[in-house]
Amino acid sequence: MSDIVGDFWQYPLREGDTLASHEWVELHIHKLLTSRFLAYALREDRRADIGTALILWSECYRQDPAGTLPDDDVELAQLARFGADVEGWRAVREGVLHGWRQCHVETGGQMRSDRLGHPFIAEIAERAVKRKKGRARSREESRLAVMRSRVKSKLKGIAGMTRIANSAHAVDAITRWLDEHGLFVNEDNVRVAADAVAGGPRVVSLGADGETR
Structure with missing residues (x-):
């Protein structure tokens, strides 16, 4: 994963690296259950924040690039299922977005900084995108192998x-x-x-x- 230097973090995936068609990603149960986020949410009686965080963790893998969220409260309220209640979302934003920070995303050779990323989630997203690309390459090689066989037969x-x-x-x-x-x-x-x-x-x-x- 790209290193975070000071306030600058270049996200490891670029715009276009998506997982929109995938139905599963890794869930590290032990890390979740022993996290500071969960400990403080329970200690401060913010159990609802846990569910909201899980919704956003799920939504972030459907974003572009995968694993990020928009740094915009109107959009975040929609993704978090608060709908038009933007003020309600803002009231819980800090607790729900524990560990999330601004990141810089490469887009067409330029950098944009209107996205949020979570270092650990970014690692999961990066591995998932690599697996997706690997499967795509495998399918492409299989297709070309069949085509090569037909070409060889025609040449003979x-x-x-x-x-x-x-x-x-x-x-x-x-x-x-x-x-x-x-x-x-x-x-x-x-x-x-x-x-x-x-x-x-x-x-x-x-x-x-x-x-x-």
């Missing part, structure tokens, strides 16, 4: 291209060219792709029927 059926079919590098280059251009894996398109990656003309066949356009 084209006269004079058996040698190319036996080159993993050539098959990969042809596959990626077809993928980048959004083309079907058919004989005409494979021929064009083979010529293209070898520096030949790039006249493409766009249709599933193989008709050159």
